[in-house]
Amino acid sequence: MDVEEFRAAAHELVDWIADLRLRVPELPVRSTARPGEVRAAVDGVPPELPEPFAALLADLDDVVVPGTTQVQSPRNFAWFPSNASLASVLGDLASSGLGSLGITWQSSPALTELEEVVTDWLRDLTGLSSQWRGAIHDTASSACLVAMIAARERASGLSEARGGLQSEPAPLVVYASTEAHSSVAKAVLLAGFGRDNLRLVPADPVTFAMDVDALRDLMARDVAAGRRPAAVVASVGTTGTTAVDPVAEIVSAASVHGAWVHVDAAMAGSAMLLEECRGMFDGVECADSLSWNPHKWMGTILDCSLLYVRDVELLVRVMSTDPSYLRSSVDGEVTQYKDWGIPLGRRFRALKLWFHLRLDGAEAIRARLRRDLANAQWLRAQVDAEPGWEVVAPVPLQTVCVVHAPAGLTGDALDAHTLAWCERINASGRALLTPALVGGRWVVRVSIGAEATEHDDVSAVWKLMRDTAQRRP
Amino acid sequence: MDVEEFRAAAHELVDWIADLRLRVPELPVRSTARPGEVRAAVDGVPPELPEPFAALLADLDDVVVPGTTQVQSPRNFAWFPSNASLASVLGDLASSGLGSLGITWQSSPALTELEEVVTDWLRDLTGLSSQWRGAIHDTASSACLVAMIAARERASGLSEARGGLQSEPAPLVVYASTEAHSSVAKAVLLAGFGRDNLRLVPADPVTFAMDVDALRDLMARDVAAGRRPAAVVASVGTTGTTAVDPVAEIVSAASVHGAWVHVDAAMAGSAMLLEECRGMFDGVECADSLSWNPHKWMGTILDCSLLYVRDVELLVRVMSTDPSYLRSSVDGEVTQYKDWGIPLGRRFRALKLWFHLRLDGAEAIRARLRRDLANAQWLRAQVDAEPGWEVVAPVPLQTVCVVHAPAGLTGDALDAHTLAWCERINASGRALLTPALVGGRWVVRVSIGAEATEHDDVSAVWKLMRDTAQRRP
Numbered sequence: 001m002d003v004e005e006f007r008a009a010a011h012e013l014v015d016w017i018a019d020l021r022l023r024v025p026e027l028p029v030r031s032t033a034r035p036g037e038v039r040a041a042v043d044g045v046p047p048e049l050p051e052p053f054a055a056l057l058a059d060l061d062d063v064v065v066p067g068t069t070q071v072q073s074p075r076n077f078a079w080f081p082s083n084a085s086l087a088s089v090l091g092d093l094a095s096s097g098l099g100s101l102g103i104t105w106q107s108s109p110a111l112t113e114l115e116e117v118v119t120d121w122l123r124d125l126t127g128l129s130s131q132w133r134g135a136i137h138d139t140a141s142s143a144c145l146v147a148m149i150a151a152r153e154r155a156s157g158l159s160e161a162r163g164g165l166q167s168e169p170a171p172l173v174v175y176a177s178t179e180a181h182s183s184v185a186k187a188v189l190l191a192g193f194g195r196d197n198l199r200l201v202p203a204d205p206v207t208f209a210m211d212v213d214a215l216r217d218l219m220a221r222d223v224a225a226g227r228r229p230a231a232v233v234a235s236v237g238t239t240g241t242t243a244v245d246p247v248a249e250i251v252s253a254a255s256v257h258g259a260w261v262h263v264d265a266a267m268a269g270s271a272m273l274l275e276e277c278r279g280m281f282d283g284v285e286c287a288d289s290l291s292w293n294p295h296k297w298m299g300t301i302l303d304c305s306l307l308y309v310r311d312v313e314l315l316v317r318v319m320s321t322d323p324s325y326l327r328s329s330v331d332g333e334v335t336q337y338k339d340w341g342i343p344l345g346r347r348f349r350a351l352k353l354w355f356h357l358r359l360d361g362a363e364a365i366r367a368r369l370r371r372d373l374a375n376a377q378w379l380r381a382q383v384d385a386e387p388g389w390e391v392v393a394p395v396p397l398q399t400v401c402v403v404h405a406p407a408g409l410t411g412d413a414l415d416a417h418t419l420a421w422c423e424r425i426n427a428s429g430r431a432l433l434t435p436a437l438v439g440g441r442w443v444v445r446v447s448i449g450a451e452a453t454e455h456d457d458v459s460a461v462w463k464l465m466r467d468t469a470q471r472r473p
Numbered sequence: 474m475d476v477e478e479f480r481a482a483a484h485e486l487v488d489w490i491a492d493l494r495l496r497v498p499e500l501p502v503r504s505t506a507r508p509g510e511v512r513a514a515v516d517g518v519p520p521e522l523p524e525p526f527a528a529l530l531a532d533l534d535d536v537v538v539p540g541t542t543q544v545q546s547p548r549n550f551a552w553f554p555s556n557a558s559l560a561s562v563l564g565d566l567a568s569s570g571l572g573s574l575g576i577t578w579q580s581s582p583a584l585t586e587l588e589e590v591v592t593d594w595l596r597d598l599t600g601l602s603s604q605w606r607g608a609i610h611d612t613a614s615s616a617c618l619v620a621m622i623a624a625r626e627r628a629s630g631l632s633e634a635r636g637g638l639q640s641e642p643a644p645l646v647v648y649a650s651t652e653a654h655s656s657v658a659k660a661v662l663l664a665g666f667g668r669d670n671l672r673l674v675p676a677d678p679v680t681f682a683m684d685v686d687a688l689r690d691l692m693a694r695d696v697a698a699g700r701r702p703a704a705v706v707a708s709v710g711t712t713g714t715t716a717v718d719p720v721a722e723i724v725s726a727a728s729v730h731g732a733w734v735h736v737d738a739a740m741a742g743s744a745m746l747l748e749e750c751r752g753m754f755d756g757v758e759c760a761d762s763l764s765w766n767p768h769k770w771m772g773t774i775l776d777c778s779l780l781y782v783r784d785v786e787l788l789v790r791v792m793s794t795d796p797s798y799l800r801s802s803v804d805g806e807v808t809q810y811k812d813w814g815i816p817l818g819r820r821f822r823a824l825k826l827w828f829h830l831r832l833d834g835a836e837a838i839r840a841r842l843r844r845d846l847a848n849a850q851w852l853r854a855q856v857d858a859e860p861g862w863e864v865v866a867p868v869p870l871q872t873v874c875v876v877h878a879p880a881g882l883t884g885d886a887l888d889a890h891t892l893a894w895c896e897r898i899n900a901s902g903r904a905l906l907t908p909a910l911v912g913g914r915w916v917v918r919v920s921i922g923a924e925a926t927e928h929d930d931v932s933a934v935w936k937l938m939r940d941t942a943q944r945r946p
Contacts, residue, residue: 006559007491017570018480038586046594067583084572086479096565097490099557110540113511121519139816164667182794192665194637321655324910333508343612437797
């Protein structure tokens, strides 16, 4: 494909993308594809000869769009928001168009230094102090793995430089609440700690926040048994209910044992943009690492997860490599992000944050987040006031967890009812909600915050929920 | 930014991207930015209010392009090719435009099933058997880390489900050649094995391929000392010289101890597209994992690294999570790529491979790779025939490693001469070459294979090398 063929096709594609955004509100939110259906539609022998661009565009329309769950829909309330603000999409296009290679500073000084600028901007916009430095990772899963490895190495006095984790006599233990995201346990296992050394600390049955007394007890018991607390993961905004672990108390409990504190605020980090929400993060300045995803609520297109650390020097000691073919004369003067995370090669992700912040402006982003908080409080109040309905967890952010419990319905029958009405809504394509287990029973999460979701959409889904749950199937 | 603002800006951006591609051959290959220069040009307080798109475009021109090393230049011979074929750029634009969320099959069936299709296509195009299944990762660094963790878990009988690596009494050992990429050692350290349990196996002083007799000896010695060989990394196409470790012999040596064999073919994997190059991979069908990067020589824009495994069931056992909020009724029938790697959230990367293969066709890609192999052999012959010049390693692929050694120049003085003439070329902006330590001395790698590089460009760089190295500075 030569440049002029590219130019013509890309103009067509831009119109296709813009038109798709206009069509999204009319599309079923959940993909209607059956397992194997997409594959069957496009499989076959690998293409030997060029196909016309029109064939690709047709497949996007006929196969890819119907095979895609429309998370940009105003009626998407599933999982957490996964916004792709158009300003950030533009930045992503620029990144693809530039075709940069991020391996060292020298391979693209702009890629490195813009990443410093935007991570510092977001540090300042979220009220963090200048002791933090950040980098862009793909996801909070990877960021948490990096944090767990850094914690492991700090606790073991850089065992990776010697005999590794096996050379550590005392078992190293990691603590997280029962409500922590699945990626936390995954990171602990991948880092080699082992499930026996992962303590799931009980959460408060009402707030679902970590019980710090229980944390202290567990740590003391481990120490008494000859084990060493290496890390605590504090979740701010859990996936189930957006519960907020008390970071200040956790930091204080962890400090007794010198344990690393990682704050996982994948979803809730966006709330730090709002001064009135920063109380949820009290104590964060004394944590060791913090990750949050602009690619969720804030709306910079996936993948864009930030990991901030206070001790960059330690991180770099744990992650660095210095082969001859990557050296240059300026190495001492510049940031080498390859030594801040797992991958060597990196895309120019800073552009999407740069475009997003500059083309939309922080003020508009904050206004949108406040709109969502208000919509969540409105929905919470509606559910609270409605007979037979219950809000099952506090609503500190934009997610409302509900059950519809008609008189007499309990236990497994109630769970079956919950899953059934949720699935009827999802199957209708008119909205998308995620069921989740909260405190041992199935609830429905209404996670407000798709960029396109206005009050009317929240009002409409609440009507849909009542109509669906209260109607016999 | 609303849809029509996006449409207008994106059309402008497409023209800007196409025009940039036309300009690239005239730009200095290496960025002329000094450390801190980009940052100083764009820093300041975070933007509160929207800026016009024109301001962004101007900064792309004035700051980002000069701050970018032009790896798409026809005169880029640095590192390894990092091609961003325009067909794949289009696919990347489509991915950004769709704004899909890849967390589970349900969140985007098309994202999952197209990834199955394109990884199977590339498996078939590279002559691998149907026992392999692949997934797209960001980089070979991450793919290697996944492989090392899988190897650790196989060797330890899934210790992650118990007391972790610390509960394994016998130290687990990993082997790789002294020429293996830095990401291999990094993966071994991050996976917790420890540097004492990483054996750098000597390479043949002429071919730079792993000495398998030495591997066997090291393994036997470790076993005798009560340690257990857990994994061997075979490098096909090392970064220094594109040396080829003998995979069949390595597999045979490893099988005695039940060690996992990971084949790191980040660069050379593209050569498997050519039947005449497949001999380099003899034995790969008995390895456990194989990674290679279409985002290098083949030219699907970064980030696009493939990891193929034979035992998907084991991989999934090691990597899987199953929280309630990610479950759906079709889980048993579909592929959940979250359980094949580290991140939960994934971009729609299959689109760039799908667009690249369909819009260019495999035949044209193979023709381009053959062009580069021929250019490398031409350059090798020229250097061989030129007095004072030397080709320092075999040229099985597209990288030619050379020194210019005028009579009497040896040791440190020769190294200084090599680094000096290479730097003079790089500083001129007329071409970009990477120096590297090979067999203890500095050489200059001429890595042919930028998509735009034709025979005339190779001829020109060879003239530039002679003119520069043979001239007094």
